[in-house]
Amino acid sequence: LETGQETADGLVQFIADVGADNLFVNFDPANMILYGSGEPIEALRKLGSLVKSVHCKDAKWAAHPGQEWGQEVPLGDGDVGMETYLRTLDELGYTGPLTIEREIPQEPERQKAEISHAKNLLEDLKAKIG
Numbered sequence: 001l002e003t004g005q006e007t008a009d010g011l012v013q014f015i016a017d018v019g020a021d022n023l024f025v026n027f028d029p030a031n032m033i034l035y036g037s038g039e040p041i042e043a044l045r046k047l048g049s050l051v052k053s054v055h056c057k058d059a060k061w062a063a064h065p066g067q068e069w070g071q072e073v074p075l076g077d078g079d080v081g082m083e084t085y086l087r088t089l090d091e092l093g094y095t096g097p098l099t100i101e102r103e104i105p106q107e108p109e110r111q112k113a114e115i116s117h118a119k120n121l122l123e124d125l126k127a128k129i130g
Helices: 007-020 029-035 040-050 080-092 110-130
Strands: 025-027 049-058 058-060 071-073 098-100
Touching: 007 040, 025 040, 025 080, 029 040, 029 058, 029 071, 040 049, 040 080, 049 058, 049 080, 080 110, 098 110
Parallel strands: 025 049
Antiparallel strands: 058 071
């Protein structure tokens, strides 16, 4: 399951209700902001060990979260707080890949440049965090 439309509490409840031991979460912090479904770091902590993969994507909150769509922005320019995001993943023991997602396929050159910037930002933050 991927975060976004449902709240973290809703995902936890759904996974518990299904009762399967192979159902996990791909955590996308920007989707939480875009859909207005919850504060990303708080949601990440609630989902904890259920998170088996992550996206590194950033967004800005809408003026009326949950009623309007937020805005996806380049990694580091939004409201996720990438250093806090990476530190929280580390605290939770997450050791999987950090998958960069930038959804602007209509602008391939810009997309490529922003993904390159995101890679550099993540490397810098990972070096800082240790």
